[in-house]
Amino acid sequence: MENSYIGYHFTIEPKEPGSEILIAELGERAFESFIETENGISAYVQKALWNEDILNDIYILENEEFKISYTIEEIAQVNWNEEWEKNFEPIDVDGICHVRAPFHEKTDAKYDIVIEPKMSFGTGHHETTYMMIQHLLEMDVTDMKTLDMGCGTAILAILAEMKGAQPIDAIDIDNWCYLNSIENAERNNCKHISVYEGDASLLNQGQKYDLIIANINRNILLNDMQTYVNCLNKGGILLLSGFYNEDIPYIDASCTEKGLTYVKKFQKNNWVALKYVN
Ligand SMILES: C[S@@+](CC[C@H](N)C(=O)[O-])C[C@H]1O[C@@H](n2cnc3c(N)ncnc32)[C@H](O)[C@@H]1O
Incomplete structure (x- = not known):
């Protein structure tokens, strides 16, 4: 790995919902990875994207209801495997899907x-x-032409392929995610996933999907919603996440004014994931 990183090690009291709010705010800056620690979180930003004002106007740092302190560390070369081995427990979703x-x-x-x-x-x-x-x-996605927007590790594209969706485009704006998605697709023997580096501007070729998955954040989703809907076949499904319960009215207004119909939601802590049909 060529890039060096700046790591912030935050101690947060109370840890919840402090960590969650802080991650959401840092995620809107250039921070790209978060690891939960015993007393808070560690957050990492590429040195090339860092500047000394990066924590200015982070609302939670000025909020008296939370006591937050941090140390900063410059990391020239991180052994992420070692970091993840220490921090990454397998995930079990409803006994059916393990990550x-x-x-x-x-x-x-x-x-x-x-x-x-x-x-x-x-x-x-x-x-x-x-x-x-x-x-x-809980969906039958067999042969659905699928887009995983903001694919991250491509975890959702990989599951879609395992469930029979194809072909699948996976797009992420971040170069690391792009490279990591290619690796993970290969590692899971996926044959139908094409990974691209970029954003919604890649969706101007008239491509159409039966299923669009977008777990990004409220503002990007609102900004790019029309593009997503333009790419969705009639009867197609849009799955949206990356925002909070209180953001639903904004997302819902955007979706319904573009002709989508709300189907259902999941909620975990204060996060939500919505399903719409075109
Ligand atoms: C919340 S993560 C979701 C990752 C993965 N899909 C998941 O569900 O775990 C959001 C991802 O969207 C990417 N992203 C941010 N802005 C984007 C944009 N405008 N277009 C495409 N991807 C974007 C980020 O790099 C990040 O990997």
Whole structure:
């Protein structure tokens, strides 16, 4: 790995919901990986994207209801495997889908997904990923032409392929996620996933999907919703996550004004994952 990183080790009191709020706020900056620790979180930003004002105007740091302190560390070369071995427990979604790292024992789950998480979001540990897995598990996606937007580790694209979806495009704006998604797709013997680096501007070729999965964040989803809907076949399904319960009115208004119909939601802690049909 060429990139060096700046790691922030935050101690947060109370840890919940402090960690969750802080991760959401840092995620809107250039921070790209978060590891839960005993007293808070560690958050990592590429040195090339870092500047000394990066924590300015982070609301929770000024909120008197939380006591937050941190130390900063520059990391030239991180052994992410070692980090993840220390921190990555396998995930079990409803007893049907297991997500584990290559160094964990193989399981007999119906869908046994192996993810080398490195720096990409998407190990199933986050509520939003977990709920998107739940949506996919209860759907018949056989032969659905699928887009995984903001694919992270490609975990959702991989599950979609395991459940019979094809072909699948997986797109992420982040170079690390792009490279990691290619690796993870290969590691899980996926044959129908094409990974691209970029954003919604890649969706201007007239391509159409039966299923679009987008676990990103409220603002990006609102910004790119029209593009997603333009790419969705009639009767197609849109799965959305990366936002909170209180964001639903904004997301729902955007979806319904574009002709989509609400189907159902999952909620975990304060995060939600919504399903719409075109
Ligand atoms: C919350 S993570 C979700 C990862 C994975 N799909 C999952 O469910 O675990 C959001 C991902 O979206 C990517 N992303 C952020 N902005 C984006 C954009 N405008 N277009 C595409 N991907 C974007 C980030 O790099 C990140 O990998």
